[in-house]
Amino acid sequence: xxxxxxxxxxxxxxxxxxxxxxxxxxxxxxxxxxxxxxxxxxxxxxxxxxxxxxxxxxxxxxxxxxxxxxxxxxxxxxxxx
Numbered sequence: 001x002x003x004x005x006x007x008x009x010x011x012x013x014x015x016x017x018x019x020x021x022x023x024x025x026x027x028x029x030x031x032x033x034x035x036x037x038x039x040x041x042x043x044x045x046x047x048x049x050x051x052x053x054x055x056x057x058x059x060x061x062x063x064x065x066x067x068x069x070x071x072x073x074x075x076x077x078x079x080x081x
Contacts, residue, residue, distance in 0.1 A: 007029065015059060027039070
């Protein structure tokens with residue numbers, strides 16, 4: 001569980017192409033300048049990035065509001081913010 005509240009980077013998902021077998025670091029804090037990926041801006045926030053490996057080469061929708069219950073994927077939570 002996050003100890004701090006994440007910043008809403010945007011109220012929409014990031015349409016992102018991922019490559020099978022590649023490892024990614026999704027920004028969970030909302031402060032990265034490289035959204036939706038981590039650039040280290042979380043340091044000291046108590047929030048850490050979410051690591052994931054793409055199962056296949058495809059387009060995914062990564063959460064932009066940082067409030068999803070299905071990290072790092074968008075679950076539609078941004079529609080209620």
